[in-house]
Amino acid sequence: MQERKKWNPGSEGFRWLKQRSHERVCPMNVYWLEQVQGDVPSGNDWLSASEAACQQRLPFAKRRADWMLGRWTAKHAVASYLNLPARPLVLAKIEIRPAASGAPEVFVDERPGAVSISLSHRDGRAICAVAQSGVDLGCDLELIEPRSDAFLSDYFTAEEQALVARATAPDRARLVTLLWSAKESTLKALHTGLRLDTRCVMVSSESSCDLNGWSPIQARYSDGRIFHGWWRQTNNILRTVVADSPTDSPVPLRITAGSTDYISQCA
Numbered sequence: 435m436q437e438r439k440k441w442n443p444g445s446e447g448f449r450w451l452k453q454r455s456h457e458r459v460c461p462m463n464v465y466w467l468e469q470v471q472g473d474v475p476s477g478n479d480w481l482s483a484s485e486a487a488c489q490q491r492l493p494f495a496k497r498r499a500d501w502m503l504g505r506w507t508a509k510h511a512v513a514s515y516l517n518l519p520a521r522p523l524v525l526a527k528i529e530i531r532p533a534a535s536g537a538p539e540v541f542v543d544e545r546p547g548a549v550s551i552s553l554s555h556r557d558g559r560a561i562c563a564v565a566q567s568g569v570d571l572g573c574d575l576e577l578i579e580p581r582s583d584a585f586l587s588d589y590f591t592a593e594e595q596a597l598v599a600r601a602t603a604p605d606r607a608r609l610v611t612l613l614w615s616a617k618e619s620t621l622k623a624l625h626t627g628l629r630l631d632t633r634c635v636m637v638s639s640e641s642s643c644d645l646n647g648w649s650p651i652q653a654r655y656s657d658g659r660i661f662h663g664w665w666r667q668t669n670n671i672l673r674t675v676v677a678d679s680p681t682d683s684p685v686p687l688r689i690t691a692g693s694t695d696y697i698s699q700c701a
């Protein structure tokens with residue numbers, strides 16, 4: 435059992451917080467946390483001042499809600515990964531800032547955190563993947579739904595289209611969603627997003643499933659780089675996580691007691 439230092443919100447506490455943010459928890463494991471809209475409290479004291487201002491500038495209510503859910507999920511994931519208490523004061527010190535590319539970057543008490551993250555939100559649900567800093571990491575959350583032939587021919591390679599053509603009718607929607615999600619995750623790991631042609635990433639998957647419900651996938655970028663990843667389905671929701679090195683299947687993060695205290699204080 436890992437020893438947890440007592441949290442003190444004074445300057446000594448934040449010195450410890452900075453030290454903890456430079457520690458590596460477990461080399462080349464990838465961690466994940468999912469949250470839903472109902473988990474996000476109505477107050478915003480868990481945002482930093484600049485995040486609160488940013489949130490208010492977002493013009494559309496849906497984008498604001500997605501953004502808040504993404505930040506809530508990412509801050510809790512980072513707090514859990516760094517073994518920090520998920521209290522509003524601490525969460526407000528963990529900032530998720532967009533790089534020029536749009537990729538999320540973590541700052542802890544105004545300094546770069548020693549952690550890589552990737553974020554996705556869809557339909558009132560968000561996922562955050564976390565790994566040690568320096569890992570090129572991507573994650574994506576999709577609903578399994580039918581997609582047109584035009585979608586397939588526009589965004590998929592000839593090999594991927596052939597793979598889909600061999601799938602049975604009931605498997606088609608899931609396979610197309612899986613390939614699409616793995617492409618999005620890989621394009622996030624490349625920090626480009628959809629600025630690149632999605633056909634420069636070719637995805638292959640195996641049907642085997644590990645004990646935690648994750649199955650392996652691989653994506654090859656056109657420059658030869660291989661991204662190793664995992665996918666997992668529950669109901670009609672499919673998520674993928676990829677990294678630039680092989681990893682074990684993603685490890686679930688747990689929200690710490692501090693956060694539960696917070697939620698019950700706000701109730």
Ligand SMILES: CC(C)(COP(=O)(O)OP(=O)(O)OC[C@H]1O[C@@H](n2cnc3c(N)ncnc32)[C@H](O)[C@@H]1OP(=O)(O)O)[C@@H](O)C(=O)NCCC(=O)NCCS
Nearest residue numbers: 501504535536537538553554555574622625626627628629
């Ligand atoms: C990254 C991208 C593929 C995500 O697509 P999506 O399915 O709509 O959204 P998801 O919920 O899965 O992911 C959104 C998150 O991806 C992350 N992201 C955005 N750009 C990213 C990039 N270049 N690299 C890695 N991650 C990125 C952000 O954290 C974003 O959430 P946030 O804005 O709330 O912080 C897409 O937004 C994109 O390609 N963006 C870059 C290109 C661009 O800006 N185009 C705009 C018009 S040309």
